[in-house]
Structure formats: C-alpha cells, structure tokens
Amino acid sequence: MNDKKLVLFFTYSVSLGEWEDVGILERELTLYRRVAPALGRIFFFTYGDRDDERYSAVLSNLTVLVNKWSFSNLLFSFIGPLLHGRKLKGADLFKTNQLYGSWSALIAKLIFRKKLIVRGGYCWTFFLKKRGFGPLVMAVATALEYLAFRFADVIVLPDTITIDHVKKRYGIPAGKIRMIPNYVDTELFRPMDEVKRRRGRICVVANLKPQKNLSSLISAVRGLPVKLVVMGVGELKVGLAEQAEREGVDVEFLGSVPNRDLPREINTSEIFVMPSHYEGNPKALLEAMACGTAVVGTNVPGIRNIIDHEKNGLLCEPTVDGLREAVSRLLCDDPLREKLGRDARAYIMENNSIDVIVDKELAMYKELLEVAC
Numbered sequence: 001m002n003d004k005k006l007v008l009f010f011t012y013s014v015s016l017g018e019w020e021d022v023g024i025l026e027r028e029l030t031l032y033r034r035v036a037p038a039l040g041r042i043f044f045f046t047y048g049d050r051d052d053e054r055y056s057a058v059l060s061n062l063t064v065l066v067n068k069w070s071f072s073n074l075l076f077s078f079i080g081p082l083l084h085g086r087k088l089k090g091a092d093l094f095k096t097n098q099l100y101g102s103w104s105a106l107i108a109k110l111i112f113r114k115k116l117i118v119r120g121g122y123c124w125t126f127f128l129k130k131r132g133f134g135p136l137v138m139a140v141a142t143a144l145e146y147l148a149f150r151f152a153d154v155i156v157l158p159d160t161i162t163i164d165h166v167k168k169r170y171g172i173p174a175g176k177i178r179m180i181p182n183y184v185d186t187e188l189f190r191p192m193d194e195v196k197r198r199r200g201r202i203c204v205v206a207n208l209k210p211q212k213n214l215s216s217l218i219s220a221v222r223g224l225p226v227k228l229v230v231m232g233v234g235e236l237k238v239g240l241a242e243q244a245e246r247e248g249v250d251v252e253f254l255g256s257v258p259n260r261d262l263p264r265e266i267n268t269s270e271i272f273v274m275p276s277h278y279e280g281n282p283k284a285l286l287e288a289m290a291c292g293t294a295v296v297g298t299n300v301p302g303i304r305n306i307i308d309h310e311k312n313g314l315l316c317e318p319t320v321d322g323l324r325e326a327v328s329r330l331l332c333d334d335p336l337r338e339k340l341g342r343d344a345r346a347y348i349m350e351n352n353s354i355d356v357i358v359d360k361e362l363a364m365y366k367e368l369l370e371v372a373c
Contacts, residue, residue, distance in 0.1 A: 001038050001039060001040075001362075001365060001366060001369060002037075002038060002039065002040055003040040004039055004040050004092040004093065004365070004369055005039065005040055005041045005042070005043065005090060005091040005092050005093070006035075006039055006041075006042050006043070006091065006092070006093045006094075006095060006365070007042075007043040007044075007045055007065075007087075007088060007091045007093070007094050007095065007105075007108070008032070008042065008043070008044050008045065008095050008096075008097055009045045009094065009095065009096050009097065009101065009102070009104050009105040009108070010044065010045060010046045010047060010097050010101065011097050011098040011100050011101050012047070012073065012077060012100050012101030012104075013047050013073045013101070014046065014047055014097075014101075015046045015047050015048030015049075015052050015066075016044065016046055016048055016052045016055040016064065017048050017051055017052055018048075021256070022233065022256050023256040023257055023258045023259055024259055025259070026258070026259045026260060027185070027259040027283070029058060029059070030183070030185050030354060031183055031354070031357065031358065031361065032059060032062075033059060034354060034358045035358060035361055035362060035365075036059050036060070036061055036062070038362055038365075039061065039365075040061065041061045041062075041063060042059060042061060042062050042063070043062075043063050043064075043065055043087055043088075043091060044062065044063075044064045044065065045065045045080065045081075045084065045104065045105075046064060046065065046066055046067075047066075047067055047073050047076065047077075048064075048066050048067065049066060049067060049068065049070065050066060050068050052064050052066045053066055063087065065080075065084045065087060067080065069083065077101060077103065077104045078103070078104070078107065080104060081104055081105075081107045081108040081111060081112075082111070085111070085112070088108050088111075088112050088114075089112050091112075091114060092114065092115070092369060093114065093115050093116075093117065093365060093368060093369065094108055094109055094114050094115070094116045094117070095116070095117040095118075095119060096116075096117070096118050096119050096120075096148070097119065098119065098120060098121060098122075098124070099118070099119075099120040099122075099123070099124040099145055099148060100124050102118055102144070102145075102148040103144055103147070103148070105118070105148075106147060106148055106151055109151060110151070115153045115154075115368045115369070116151065116152050116153050116154075117152065117153065117154050117155075117156060117364065117368070118148045118149060118152035118154070118155050118156070119155075119156040119157075119180075120155070120156070120157055120158075120162070121158055121182060121280045121281050122158070122162065122279075122280025122281065122302065123145070123162060123165060123166065124141055124144075124145055125138065125141050125142050125145050126165070126278075126301075127278070127280070128141050130211070130277070130278050131211070145170070146170050149166065149170050149172050150170075152176070153176075153368060154176060154177075154178055154364060154367075154368060155172065155176055155177045155178070156177075156178050156179075156180050156364070157177060157178075157179060157180075158179070158180070158181040158182060158280065158281035159179065159181060159281060159305045159306075160179065160305070161301065161305050162281075163177055163179060178360070178364055180357060180360050180361065180364075181281055181286075181351060181352055181357070182281045182282075182283050182286055182352065182357075183352055183353070183354045183356075183357035183358075184283070184286045184287055184290045184348055184352045184353060184354065185354050186290050186348060186349060186352075186353040186354060186355075187354075188259075188260065188263055189262070189263050189266070189287045189290035189291050190263065190290065190291060190292070190345075191267065191291060191292035191341070191345060192263060192264065192267040192291070195264055195267040195268055196268075197267065197268060197269065197270050198227070198268055198269070198270070199270065200224075200225050200226040200227055200270065200331065201226070201227050201229060201268060201269045201270055201271075202221065202226050202227070202228050202229065202269060202270065202271045202272070202273055202327065203228075203229045203230075203231065203265060203266060203268075203269040203271075203272055203273075203288075204217065204228070204229070204230050204231065204232070204272070204273055204274070204275070205231045205232060205257075205262065205266075205272075205284035205287075205288070206230070206231075206232045206234075206274070206276070206284065207232050207233070207234045208230070208232055208233060208234025208235065208236040208237045208240060209234045209235055209236060210236070210277075211276055211277055211278065212232075212234075212275065212276050212277075213275040213276055213277050213298070213318055214230065214236065214240055214275065215236075215239075215240060215243060216275055216318065216319060216320050216323060217273060217275040217323055218240065218243055218244050218247065218249050218251060219243075219247060219249075219320045220275075220320045220321075220322075220323035220324040220327060221249055221323075221324070221327060222247045222248065222249050223248075224324075224327065224328065224331065225331075226250070226327070226331070227250045227251075227252065228244075228249060228250065228251045228252070229251075229252050229254060229265065229269065230251060230252070230253050230254065231254045231255070231256075231257045231262070231265060232255075232256065233255055233256050237253060240253075241253060262287060263287075263291055266287070266288050266291040266293050267291050267292075267293065269293060270293075270294065270330070270331070270337060271293070271294050271295070271296060271327060271330050271331070271337070272285075272288035272289075272291075272293045272294070272295045272296070273295070273296045273297075273323070273327065274288075274295065274296070274297040274298065274303060275296075275297075275298055275318060275323055276297075276298055276300060276302070276303065276318070277298070277300060277318055278300050278301050278302055279300065279301065279302030279303050280302050281302060281306075282302060282303065282306075285297060285303065285306060285307075286306070286348060286352050288344075289306075289312065289313070289344035289345065289347060289348050290344075290345060290348040290349075290352070290353075291345070292341040292342060292344065292345040293341055293344070294313065294314075294330050294336075294337040294338075294340040294341045294344070295307065295312075295313040295314070295340070295344060296313065296314045296315075296316060296323070296326045296327060296330065297313055297314070297315060297316075298315070298316060298317065298318035298322070298323075299315040299316060299317060299318070300318055303315070308347075310340075311340075311343055312340060312343040312344040312346075312347045313340055313344055314326045314329065314330065314340070
C-alpha cells in the first residue's frame, strides 16, 4: 500500500488551525502519524485558509488542501472537490472525518470514482434532533446522511448501538459496516505513578455548552469537600463561573488544555466526571479511563455503551441528585475507586488502544484497495 494515496475530508467548517486552538491537534493527528508509513501520501481537505498549509510539515507525506480562494464554507464544501480535482483524481481512497460535511467526499467520489469510507463518531441527525432543530433542517440532514451511507463503500461506526440505529433507519446491510471506536494513545494517557492524586479533586474535560450539563454537576458537588477542575472552552463559561460563585463551589476553569498536558491533569484527580445529556463516542471519557482514573458518567447514549456500571465506572442519572450520589460514593470508597480505575484502563487497552485501532484501520484500507484492483 505504500504507493497509495488517502484523502481525509474534514468535518464541515473545521480547519487544522481550529484543532490546534482547542488543543486537540496532536490527538487528532495520532492515527495518521501511525498509518502514514504504510501509505504513499495523505491529503487533508480542510476549511482553513493558506495558513493551514503550514501543517503539511507535521507529517513527511502530508499535503493540506485548503480554501485558498476565501469562499464561504458552504460554497467551498460543494466546489472544493472540483477546485482540488487534480490532487483528488490521483488519490485512491476518500474518507470522511465525521458525517457532518460528508457531502464533499460524496461529491468527490461521484466525480472521480474512488472508494469512499464514511466515518461517523456519532449519528449527525441524532445530535441535531437532541439540539431541537426543526423539520426542514432534519429533513435535509436525513437526506444527506442517507446519501452518504448509500454511496459509501464502507461505513465506520463506533459501537453496536449506533450500528443498529443506522441499519434499522436507513436499511444499510451489516456487511457494509465496520465497528471501529475512537482510539486512545495509551502511552500518553496512562496511569502516572509519579503523580499524586489530590484528595477531593474532580476533573471534567468538555466544551462549555448545554449538552455537557455542567450546571447540574456544579450544583451536585455543592457542599462536598471537593475541588472541581474544568478543562474546555465555550459559550457558557461566564454563566457557569457565576453559578459556582453563587453556590459556593470551588471550581477552577483551566480553559483549553493541550492534549499532551491532559494526562497529568487527569492523573492528579481522584475522579473524572462526564455529566452530559448525550454523547457520541467521547474521547475525553476514553482518555480518562486510559489514565486509570475512576469515572462517573451519565446513563445516556454514548456513555452507557462504554461504562459498565460498577465494573469500569459508575453510571448515574443526568440530574443533580444522580450525579451527587455517584460522586459522593466514590469520594468515600477508596478501594472502589482504585478497582474501577484499574478495570477502566484494562477496558481501554482491549478495545481502544491506538495499536488496536491502527490494525483495524489498515486492514480496512487494504481490503478496499484490493477490491479496487
């Protein structure tokens, strides 16, 4: 395969610069650093301007295809495949990073007749419905999602629940789907014996938006002997900070933390909490589990198919009382915390380690390329 070319189509409107700004650049590059030696060249189709081209240096065989014409994101998503036609025509495989924006890769497939991998870390329409979008948006998104699945040569989904949903809703045959969950760099995210966990320290890694349900968590730990450390940025920061001050909760907002620094922050904490109303296949949760930290997650889609209650973490309702009960239980039970942390690490090593995912990824490329020949 070392003469083959892969094109990764970024999520709609996302650029490499944005990945760096929110601290996930290295995390998102990890998989492609590992598969790059097996390929001739990798192309990233991004929504960045010429500044994104500088990231071509992060991999020896990477070329970044950017919106150097300064078109709107929407227009570029439709005509970008034509504008970059010469590079795309010479590629062998197309892959989407998420379903949102997959129409660009679909257009490229139909024009250049290449094999297409449609990857979805979550169902786009499910998230839109949860966020309360109206019937017109839902109809358009459903049509685009159906077309992406219909014309994909392989569909990559993270778990059995999402797979069952896609098969049932869109009539997709099982043989077209591969289950590949999100990966974790388990050498970076690991238990750090040299780091001492601080008593009562609880951490969260999340975008500060309504989906993440951080307001309930702040209220849940009110009066408990804890320090809550929140890593992430978003629209709700001011309101959450005001709530914490009003309720007398010790909360530290660290903002965007580079991926390389997250393991130490997680290892310094006794408990990691994911209080979301819904998730896809949350990397933050997987990374916390890889660190051997005891985790609490809400009993909602995307979390309950990772956490096995009382085996590798605790599940609770996404309410103030539910979160408070779970957190309080772990604060008072050192042996349970340690046991859940060990089993969480074991789960990640078996299911989500980068080595496991790279093997699955390369096997999928090889299968498609052999069929193409």
